[in-house]
Amino acid sequence: MAEDTLMLNISSGSVQFNRKTNQKHLSSSEKWAQKKRVAKRKAAVEPQESSASKQRKINQTGQQHAQKQTLQTPRSPSQRSNNRDTEENPVQRENSEAKSPSKVKTFPKKAPTEHEDHGRPFIKTSSLFRNNPEIPDVLSPAVNQVKEKVFTSNTFEELNLHPHLVATLHKVLNVSSMTSVQKQTIPVLMSGKDAVVRSQTGSGKTLAYGIPMVQFLQAIQPKVKRSDGPLAVVIVPTRELALQSFQMFQKLLRPFTWIVPGVLMGGEKKKAEKARLRKGINVLISTPGRLVDHIKNTLSIAFSAVRWLILDEADRILDLGFEKDLTVILNALNTAGPDRQNVLLSATITEGLSRLASISMKDPVSVHVSEGSEETVEACPQAAPQALSDSYAVPERLQQHVVVVPSKLHLVCLAAFILAKCKFEQRQKLVIFISSCEAVEFLLNLFTAVLCEIPSNTSSKSTSCLNFYRLHGNMRQEERTEVFQEFSQCKTGILLCTDVAARGLDLPQVTWIVQYNPPVSAAEYVHRVGRTARIGAQGSSLLFLTPSETAFVDVLANHNISLSEMKMVDILSTLMKDERFKGRGKWDSKRSADAFEQEVRERATLLQTDFENYVHASNESLQTAKSALQCFLRAYTTYPSSLKHIFHIRMLHLGHAAKSFGLRDAPQGLASSISTNPANSKHSKKAKDKAKSPPKKLTAKQRVSNLMRSEYDSGMDGQSKAKKKRKNKKGQAEESTDA
Numbered sequence: 192m193a194e195d196t197l198m199l200n201i202s203s204g205s206v207q208f209n210r211k212t213n214q215k216h217l218s219s220s221e222k223w224a225q226k227k228r229v230a231k232r233k234a235a236v237e238p239q240e241s242s243a244s245k246q247r248k249i250n251q252t253g254q255q256h257a258q259k260q261t262l263q264t265p266r267s268p269s270q271r272s273n274n275r276d277t278e279e280n281p282v283q284r285e286n287s288e289a290k291s292p293s294k295v296k297t298f299p300k301k302a303p304t305e306h307e308d309h310g311r312p313f314i315k316t317s318s319l320f321r322n323n324p325e326i327p328d329v330l331s332p333a334v335n336q337v338k339e340k341v342f343t344s345n346t347f348e349e350l351n352l353h354p355h356l357v358a359t360l361h362k363v364l365n366v367s368s369m370t371s372v373q374k375q376t377i378p379v380l381m382s383g384k385d386a387v388v389r390s391q392t393g394s395g396k397t398l399a400y401g402i403p404m405v406q407f408l409q410a411i412q413p414k415v416k417r418s419d420g421p422l423a424v425v426i427v428p429t430r431e432l433a434l435q436s437f438q439m440f441q442k443l444l445r446p447f448t449w450i451v452p453g454v455l456m457g458g459e460k461k462k463a464e465k466a467r468l469r470k471g472i473n474v475l476i477s478t479p480g481r482l483v484d485h486i487k488n489t490l491s492i493a494f495s496a497v498r499w500l501i502l503d504e505a506d507r508i509l510d511l512g513f514e515k516d517l518t519v520i521l522n523a524l525n526t527a528g529p530d531r532q533n534v535l536l537s538a539t540i541t542e543g544l545s546r547l548a549s550i551s552m553k554d555p556v557s558v559h560v561s562e563g564s565e566e567t568v569e570a571c572p573q574a575a576p577q578a579l580s581d582s583y584a585v586p587e588r589l590q591q592h593v594v595v596v597p598s599k600l601h602l603v604c605l606a607a608f609i610l611a612k613c614k615f616e617q618r619q620k621l622v623i624f625i626s627s628c629e630a631v632e633f634l635l636n637l638f639t640a641v642l643c644e645i646p647s648n649t650s651s652k653s654t655s656c657l658n659f660y661r662l663h664g665n666m667r668q669e670e671r672t673e674v675f676q677e678f679s680q681c682k683t684g685i686l687l688c689t690d691v692a693a694r695g696l697d698l699p700q701v702t703w704i705v706q707y708n709p710p711v712s713a714a715e716y717v718h719r720v721g722r723t724a725r726i727g728a729q730g731s732s733l734l735f736l737t738p739s740e741t742a743f744v745d746v747l748a749n750h751n752i753s754l755s756e757m758k759m760v761d762i763l764s765t766l767m768k769d770e771r772f773k774g775r776g777k778w779d780s781k782r783s784a785d786a787f788e789q790e791v792r793e794r795a796t797l798l799q800t801d802f803e804n805y806v807h808a809s810n811e812s813l814q815t816a817k818s819a820l821q822c823f824l825r826a827y828t829t830y831p832s833s834l835k836h837i838f839h840i841r842m843l844h845l846g847h848a849a850k851s852f853g854l855r856d857a858p859q860g861l862a863s864s865i866s867t868n869p870a871n872s873k874h875s876k877k878a879k880d881k882a883k884s885p886p887k888k889l890t891a892k893q894r895v896s897n898l899m900r901s902e903y904d905s906g907m908d909g910q911s912k913a914k915k916k917r918k919n920k921k922g923q924a925e926e927s928t929d930a
């Protein structure tokens with residue numbers, strides 16, 4: 192750790208060193224330090240068995256030198272005992288390090304070495320492969336995976352639909368036979384009943400409600416007019432999903448030009464939306480918060496004609512603490528309208544959903560698709576959703592993997608995986624889930640700079656195949672829409688995103704889903720992986736876990752989800768194909784397995800060095816990395832209490848987590864800044880005062896909700912009260928000027 196601190200100290204002076212230019216000025220102690228760094232780096236990339244004797248020698252020399260240093264600058268007992276990387280109580284450890292500025296002064300500034308083979312400005316990367324927790328074998332328990340048949344042999348002609356609607360399905364939407372969920376849901380909805388629909392991701396739920404709704408609307412006599420206002424209201428949790436559903440309705444309604452669809456969503460100009468509402472929208476698709484905003488502030492919105500209410504991804508809408516918004520919406524609909532049909536849909540039915548069903552529906556029919564029970568349509572089973580909540584169906588052709596990676600190696604492992612798929616394979620489209628907007632931004636910049644760099648000293652092909660995109664709640668709406676459309680259309684690319692993209696999005700031809708940060712629940716796991724293997728297609732997913740998180744595999748098994756293990760070393764060995772990360776020695780493929788592994792480690796270390804050099808090259812990139820780390824840690828504190836035994840901040844090693852953000856050490860004061868208990872923060876008077884007052888306790892649900900709200904700040908319509916107040920005032924002003 193002492194060396195790490197030294198490096199932080201060097202870089203905080205924003206100095207880029209070059210061995211060639213600095214070497215002749217080195218003093219003997221500097222030369223010694225340099226030798227030690229080279230030796231340590233060598234040891235770091237060698238297999239542990241073969242490097243043992245070398246390591247002993249280094250340790251002996253190091254001990255002698257350490258004695259000298261101790262004489263120069265006294266060190267605290269806690270520092271002495273913490274000199275070794277340890278997994279124990281990392282928060283305490285980080286605090287004790289933060290309190291010891293003397294450690295920083297222990298070493299004179301050193302000229303770092305340059306990597307001999309590739310001319311990288313090289314400072315030093317502490318060993319990636321030492322002091323990591325042991326990687327346990329992951330035994331995914333055998334489960335009876337729930338299977339749902341996607342397609343049926345039944346055609347839409349059998350449903351007695353308007354011929355133009357059938358023609359549109361064939362010609363515009365390219366669909367001919369019904370999926371199982373459509374076969375079961377459409378007749379129920381055409382008979383006028385309410386329904387709770389659960390079927391696996393990518394099984395065609397949108398058309399399952401879209402078709403009967405359009406059939407109903409086109410048949411209304413006299414014909415629907417714009418001035419009738421909304422006859423159908425569709426609520427979805429994210430803006431992208433709102434846009435996607437709107438586009439689907441645009442297609443479906445093509446032959447019925449008198450029925451007008453419209454979308455309302457956060458981030459769009461309210462004034463323009465008000466104008467559209469005044470003109471008249473018959474099928475209104477909206478995110479919850481924005482609809483509530485219009486209910487409160489737009490005079491021209493009226494629900495007297497509403498006959499359909501659809502809550503898509505209904506469990507998510509409830510999860511996010513949108514209950515209040517939903518109550519406002521339901522009250523507005525109930526007081527104004529005639530009888531209407533209510534439909535709730537999701538691939539994951541939770542306790543919350545059945546609660547929602549009870550507040551908003553009348554004798555709902557439960558449609559549940561699963562193998563061997565294609566005809567399972569039960570009337571009024573209020574208890575059924577609860578009973579179903581234990582097992583989730585995932586697409587049959589989805590290959591699910593898990594890889595256990597120590598925190599320190601997370602970054603290089605993800606990078607190696609991206610290179611494996613997008614540089615060395617063809618036509619791969621990846622979606623990578625990350626827990627915070629800041630970390631998405633950070634990784635985008637880092638990967639674009641380091642992985643897409645075209646090396647000047649090799650003749651290797653351009654890495655232009657690495658097409659990075661990003662999607663998260665802190666982006667401007669126009670940018671979000673643009674990225675969503677572009678990524679939908681691209682043949683190959685990598686989307687780095689938060690959970691804003693987890694639900695409902697139908698992104699064509701996605702081949703891999705990577706969960707770089709684990710999801711907050713088994714249900715969210717199901718929705719994330721559901722962005723691939725849609726509508727009977729093939730797809731794969733990879734879940735990253737640290738050694739301390741492997742019990743999450745059992746949580747998934749409890750929902751009948753089984754994963755197969757991928758080995759970290761197999762992912763890292765992709766680096767053997769990339770000449771940019773070639774190690775010191777000449778690599779010969781005929782050499783032993785040990786030598787191969789050593790070369791892999793060396794290359795991984797070089798890649799990590801590149802990341803760290805990029806991060807430490809400027810104060811700006813350093814700050815970005817630090818704040819991304821902080822957001823990652825904050826997100827980590829928000830796992831629900833039922834998963835705290837697996838995902839607890841106390842189980843994280845902050846120094847190792849820092850490595851996964853290209854930082855050479857955990858930033859000072861990190862533990863106190865992310866601590867949920869103010870009593871842990873001993874640095875400021877304010878914090879001490881705070882500690883005296885009892886901490887404000889939030890429930891797990893509130894914490895998740897808060898995180899999600901900030902995550903989806905605009906995307907999920909989650910707005911702070913103050914912001915809402917301001918907006919409401921502005922909205923009222925707009926409304927009065929409009930009117």
Ligand SMILES: Nc1ncnc2c1ncn2[C@@H]1O[C@H](COP(=O)(O)OP(=O)(O)OP(=O)(O)O)[C@@H](O)[C@H]1O
Pocket residue numbers: 364365366367368369370373390391392393394395396397398537538694695696697721725726
């Ligand atoms: N009968 C069909 N035949 C062929 N393709 C279909 C059919 N019905 C829907 N699709 C297509 O399947 C894809 C997935 O549909 P949809 O987005 O409605 O799935 P979903 O069940 O709502 O998924 P999620 O749970 O992830 O929201 C879409 O591209 C849609 O156009």
